[in-house]
Amino acid sequence: MAKKKTEDYDPELLISMYKDMLLYRRFEESANRAYNKGKFAGFCHLHIGQEAVCVGVQKNLQESDYVLSGYRSHTQSIAKGIEPQKVMAELYGKATGCTLGKGGSMHMFSKEKRFLGGHGIVGGQIALATGVGFKIRYDKENDICVCYFGDGAINQGQFYESLNMAATWDLPVLYVIENNQYGMGTNFRRVTSIDHLWKRALAFDMDHSDVDGMNVMSVYDHVGEVIKNIRKTKRPHLLEALTYRYRGHSVSDPATYRSKDELQSYQDKDPIITQGKLLKKQKLVDDETLDKWNKETKAKVKEFEKFADESAEPDHDLAYQHVYAE
Amino acid sequence: MAELTYREALNRAMDEEMSRDDRIYLMGEEVAEYNGAYKVSKGLLDKYGPTRVWDTPISESGFAGLAIGSAMAGLRPIVEMMTWNFGIQAFDHIINHAAKMYYMSGGQFNVPIVFRGPNGPAHMLAATHSQNVEPMLTNIPGLKIVSHSCPYDGLGLLKSSIRDNSPVIFMESELTYGQKQEIPDEEYTIPLGVGEIKKEGKDVTVICWNRMVDLVRRSLEPLEKDGIDIEILDPRTLQPLDEELIFQSVRKTHRVVVVEESWSFASVGAQISDRVQKECFDDLDAPVGRVNLDFVPMPYNEHLEELVSPDVEKVCQAVREVCYL
Numbered sequence: 001m002a003k004k005k006t007e008d009y010d011p012e013l014l015i016s017m018y019k020d021m022l023l024y025r026r027f028e029e030s031a032n033r034a035y036n037k038g039k040f041a042g043f044c045h046l047h048i049g050q051e052a053v054c055v056g057v058q059k060n061l062q063e064s065d066y067v068l069s070g071y072r073s074h075t076q077s078i079a080k081g082i083e084p085q086k087v088m089a090e091l092y093g094k095a096t097g098c099t100l101g102k103g104g105s106m107h108m109f110s111k112e113k114r115f116l117g118g119h120g121i122v123g124g125q126i127a128l129a130t131g132v133g134f135k136i137r138y139d140k141e142n143d144i145c146v147c148y149f150g151d152g153a154i155n156q157g158q159f160y161e162s163l164n165m166a167a168t169w170d171l172p173v174l175y176v177i178e179n180n181q182y183g184m185g186t187n188f189r190r191v192t193s194i195d196h197l198w199k200r201a202l203a204f205d206m207d208h209s210d211v212d213g214m215n216v217m218s219v220y221d222h223v224g225e226v227i228k229n230i231r232k233t234k235r236p237h238l239l240e241a242l243t244y245r246y247r248g249h250s251v252s253d254p255a256t257y258r259s260k261d262e263l264q265s266y267q268d269k270d271p272i273i274t275q276g277k278l279l280k281k282q283k284l285v286d287d288e289t290l291d292k293w294n295k296e297t298k299a300k301v302k303e304f305e306k307f308a309d310e311s312a313e314p315d316h317d318l319a320y321q322h323v324y325a326e
Numbered sequence: 327m328a329e330l331t332y333r334e335a336l337n338r339a340m341d342e343e344m345s346r347d348d349r350i351y352l353m354g355e356e357v358a359e360y361n362g363a364y365k366v367s368k369g370l371l372d373k374y375g376p377t378r379v380w381d382t383p384i385s386e387s388g389f390a391g392l393a394i395g396s397a398m399a400g401l402r403p404i405v406e407m408m409t410w411n412f413g414i415q416a417f418d419h420i421i422n423h424a425a426k427m428y429y430m431s432g433g434q435f436n437v438p439i440v441f442r443g444p445n446g447p448a449h450m451l452a453a454t455h456s457q458n459v460e461p462m463l464t465n466i467p468g469l470k471i472v473s474h475s476c477p478y479d480g481l482g483l484l485k486s487s488i489r490d491n492s493p494v495i496f497m498e499s500e501l502t503y504g505q506k507q508e509i510p511d512e513e514y515t516i517p518l519g520v521g522e523i524k525k526e527g528k529d530v531t532v533i534c535w536n537r538m539v540d541l542v543r544r545s546l547e548p549l550e551k552d553g554i555d556i557e558i559l560d561p562r563t564l565q566p567l568d569e570e571l572i573f574q575s576v577r578k579t580h581r582v583v584v585v586e587e588s589w590s591f592a593s594v595g596a597q598i599s600d601r602v603q604k605e606c607f608d609d610l611d612a613p614v615g616r617v618n619l620d621f622v623p624m625p626y627n628e629h630l631e632e633l634v635s636p637d638v639e640k641v642c643q644a645v646r647e648v649c650y651l
Binding site for chain 1: 351377382383385387388389390391392393394395396397398399400401418419422423427428429430431432433434435436437438467468470491492
């Protein structure tokens, strides 16, 4: 694939990628602070460091495409169109949350935006997303389904069961392994027989590739081609995005199982800083503008916090609703 | 009226529903080209084609999850488990996703799906192939559990299950697929959550379902000789349970025996006993009697299998006991 020159891109697109990543970073930092302040409890898995994967993939989607993910999906649900204040309110367990305070951090949903969760059982979304691919095929639609999961999830049996069915039946699913190298505290190399996770696709004769998940333009370009191909062939694709989470597995994990040097080596190629440099190189912005955007984003996130904080607790009736569908 | 076997009745239910609604598809191991391991899906591939009748790989967890995902996106799958013993592989998806999705998404994603297949002991299949999973699944909020005792009920309940907007677990039995019954030619459904008195009686309410209804019927004659007139109550749906019908019957007979083909600990029978003692305490003339599988894995040997399973004598004994005979 010929590398595009940066000047070929719509400047607005380059800027929006930067701004989205910035928003997601500040959003997650806010969630972390709120958790530590006791605004909510439970589990809270932050996406900090992995923003380029989310933005690079989802900027390529059409509205009618579907997205499913695991429990680290605050940013992906916002990228699919759920209003960030509703995601924040969901973290706080409020009635204004995107699942009315019934799902929480790990379980964001929006039927309208076709974000089908937010799933807390590791790997569960892989089979569910395969079923969405099945529906797309059943109805002969032009949509695709994106399914995110981590390097830990690929060792679940249903990963193999699902990829086998998707490859056998030509289901238009983009399976994205966000390889941040650690399934909770376990480096994937300690529990996985291969060094490059995309190789798992070879067993199913499935299209596959990998991409630098720390660079949003690399992800955007590569996934653009991949998705074009999925829409054309209707065949699934296994993508390994090489990325890194700066924080622990969840906010309560100090991540002592890895070195500071390792963390630093990834922070040195931080996706937001990299994209900022690109914008400056393109003379689209200067440092002052970046600083202004940062302040604006922080203010915006404060509004989300305020919305979540001031929203009402769910009525008791809600605990007894939605057990069975009418 | 036509005499249909159990498998033909269930087949007719799927056939009628699939012809009514093209969102419905059938999926499972051997359901298409082989016509079903127990021939329940016979002819459906020919009639509806490979887009709506799917043979799957032997991946119960995977295809259960796939079907649930497709239901979230708008389809209405019927998933055949060749047996519920294999269906245990799919419990992760059934319990974590089918049952919870509507609730956890705040009412956005319901999962209209039927998981159906034979459940409970068959004959000389040993421990891993002779399990009744009803107690495990009735304990999960969000699932409906149907367990029926005759082809007529099976047909009407399967149609309602397919039309239901919540996930339904539909229990069949390997040993009754050949059982015959006269079935009306005109279309009918039986609502979920509504039990039926299969035989009226005045002395003891015997609550039983699925294959146990026939077993209890075989106990009628010896019990008549003892002068005991039992009422046979089939709840037909175990979750939600038709408690009112049970309470009404108990208030009439004042004595209850629950006969179920599963272990007794934390089972449907245990739940019924609890509800009856709570709601009908003053009506009871004896503690609730129970007949269950003995609490051991199912042995292979035919005589040992009979030894640990409910039989006519055990039913009669339990009924006599609540009559203090």
